[in-house]
Amino acid sequence: MITFQNISKFDNLHPTAVTIGTFDGVHIGHRKLLERLINDAKLLDLKATVLTFFPHPRMILQQDANIKLLNTLDEKIHILEKIGLDYLMIYPFSREFSRYSATDFVEKILVKGLNSKKIIIGYDHRFGRNRNADIKDLIDYGKTFNFQVDEIPAQEIEDVSVSSTKIRRALEEGDIKTANSYLGYEYMLTGTVKKGKGLGRKIDFPTANIHIEESYKLIPLNGVYVVKSTINNRTVFGMMNIGFNPTVNGTERSIEVHFFDFNNDLYEQKIQINILERIRDEEKFKSVEDLKNQLYKDQKTAINLIAKQ
Numbered sequence: 001m002i003t004f005q006n007i008s009k010f011d012n013l014h015p016t017a018v019t020i021g022t023f024d025g026v027h028i029g030h031r032k033l034l035e036r037l038i039n040d041a042k043l044l045d046l047k048a049t050v051l052t053f054f055p056h057p058r059m060i061l062q063q064d065a066n067i068k069l070l071n072t073l074d075e076k077i078h079i080l081e082k083i084g085l086d087y088l089m090i091y092p093f094s095r096e097f098s099r100y101s102a103t104d105f106v107e108k109i110l111v112k113g114l115n116s117k118k119i120i121i122g123y124d125h126r127f128g129r130n131r132n133a134d135i136k137d138l139i140d141y142g143k144t145f146n147f148q149v150d151e152i153p154a155q156e157i158e159d160v161s162v163s164s165t166k167i168r169r170a171l172e173e174g175d176i177k178t179a180n181s182y183l184g185y186e187y188m189l190t191g192t193v194k195k196g197k198g199l200g201r202k203i204d205f206p207t208a209n210i211h212i213e214e215s216y217k218l219i220p221l222n223g224v225y226v227v228k229s230t231i232n233n234r235t236v237f238g239m240m241n242i243g244f245n246p247t248v249n250g251t252e253r254s255i256e257v258h259f260f261d262f263n264n265d266l267y268e269q270k271i272q273i274n275i276l277e278r279i280r281d282e283e284k285f286k287s288v289e290d291l292k293n294q295l296y297k298d299q300k301t302a303i304n305l306i307a308k309q
Contacts, residue, residue: 012115025070029160068218102128174221186274207256246284
């Protein structure tokens with residue numbers, strides 16, 4: 001897959017089959033649509049292309065919206081790379097772009113920019129300034145500009161919508177099993193390891209403090225989780241706490257990972273944490289010693305869950 005973030009540099013020498021959307025999560029509902037895109041593209045000798053936008057349109061048009069997304073942009077690219085697309089076009093969304101007329105969008109982006117010969121789109125898709133054009137308009141544009149339009153049935157679109165809603169709700173409730181089942185992969189957090197207060201090391205549970213730069217990334221419910229990561233081509237398991245460290249009167253939400261059988265220095269490294277299961281809520285203990293004792297129990301629980309997997 002070749003990724004473009006500037007449409008003037010898009011390789012439009014070969015005609016494309018295109019689908020359009022935010023594809024947040026790239027979950028199992030999305031994958032059905034993308035598999036259809038790839039199959040149709042192969043049959044018609046077209047390049048399978050996803051047109052998506054960043055920042056998310058709501059970030060620009062509703063600046064007060066506290067939008068939370070399932071993927072950072074880098075995570076989305078990483079997931080899409082594995083699916084078998086030819087091209088990913090990440091179009092920079094701006095207020096200026098939002099004012100494009102439907103005709104400008106079709107002619108400048110779909111036709112001249114992407115050389116689209118087939119567009120696969122949902123029945124409820126709207127586009128152009130004030131979202132005033134719909135699939136019927138797109139079909140008319142297809143007759144003018146010589147591209148075919150395939151409509152995704154309402155049921156498939158509903159499945160995608162339901163999946164996204166259930167994933168977000170599950171993560172907000174700490175239900176990782178449900179979220180992962182709808183995603184088709186393990187929910188991930190990607191961030192840079194920063195220095196913490198060092199309490200974990202003092203009680204024999206050193207942690208990697210994960211700083212996630214993207215404030216729009218959805219962080220699951222506070223609590224203790226079983227996790228894994230790939231570090232230096234090695235799979236490492238561990239447990240992660242999301243929360244405020246109430247036992248030591250913490251005031252800032254943090255993400256701390258204790259890896260099992262791993263002592264390497266990770267400071268300033270960017271790592272991906274895959275979340276496997278939730279163990280318990282975050283608790284305030286009477287003492288640091290009580291917290292330490294609970295962490296030993298958590299570690300035992302985590303290791304048993306990992307063994308079962």
